[in-house]
Amino acid sequence: MVLDDTEPKFWREFLELHTLPLSERHYNYWPQQPAEFRETVEKYTAALLDLAQRLLAVISESLGLKPSYLKEALGEPHQNIVFQCYPPCPEPGKTLGLPAHSDVVAITILMQEGDGLEVAAENDTWELVPNHPNAFVVNLADQIEIITNGRYKSANHRAIVNSDRTRRSYVTFYHPAKDQKIFPAPELVDEKVGPVYRELFYIEYLQALAAERGGKRLVQSFAIDNPLVS
Ligand SMILES: O=C(O)CCC(=O)C(=O)O
Numbered sequence: 001m002v003l004d005d006t007e008p009k010f011w012r013e014f015l016e017l018h019t020l021p022l023s024e025r026h027y028n029y030w031p032q033q034p035a036e037f038r039e040t041v042e043k044y045t046a047a048l049l050d051l052a053q054r055l056l057a058v059i060s061e062s063l064g065l066k067p068s069y070l071k072e073a074l075g076e077p078h079q080n081i082v083f084q085c086y087p088p089c090p091e092p093g094k095t096l097g098l099p100a101h102s103d104v105v106a107i108t109i110l111m112q113e114g115d116g117l118e119v120a121a122e123n124d125t126w127e128l129v130p131n132h133p134n135a136f137v138v139n140l141a142d143q144i145e146i147i148t149n150g151r152y153k154s155a156n157h158r159a160i161v162n163s164d165r166t167r168r169s170y171v172t173f174y175h176p177a178k179d180q181k182i183f184p185a186p187e188l189v190d191e192k193v194g195p196v197y198r199e200l201f202y203i204e205y206l207q208a209l210a211a212e213r214g215g216k217r218l219v220q221s222f223a224i225d226n227p228l229v230s
């Protein structure tokens, strides 16, 4: 294998498991130990699927859409969980755990052990998202920005590292199906200004992500030349 030295490396180890659809739940890649791992992850991700769908319902209602709007617009749910581990770093100021990004999915529910998640604030500054034990952080992600026609923005965030302890986070992503057509809800499109984002299949978005080399928010690549786009 040839490592591409032009790519920055980040201070992170992770395990990623696909949990939905069931056909993508490849147990042969799942850790066999501890013995209760599989059942625990299955119960946790089932509960988080339910939570994500309840959040999608209240987000829909908050925009005057029917409660099932976002769930239906996203189609068959795809879900994965990433166990992030950021070991202590001798020079934390010289690297990041994860670079700045917005999540490409629809909605992300994250549980963190210890501070380290930062969200982009005004004036190009970063604000720490405090770690509240037993609380989730919910990130609205790019597909929700597109469907809400930019009314709700996907959160730009990053993970920093520290020198004295390992930090872990457990991140559950709710995606549309790959062949799902994603487009701004007609109810949220201003008659005069029109849609802010173009229609796309989610697979196109994932392909654009694979081709991307950082820089502007990926969602901007799917924007229509529209005065409302920022
Ligand atoms: O570890 C964190 O707090 C951030 C993780 C994250 O942003 C991600 O997995 O997309």
Ligand SMILES: [Fe+2]
Residues within 6 Å of the ligand: 101, 102, 103, 157
């Ligand atoms: Fe993220």
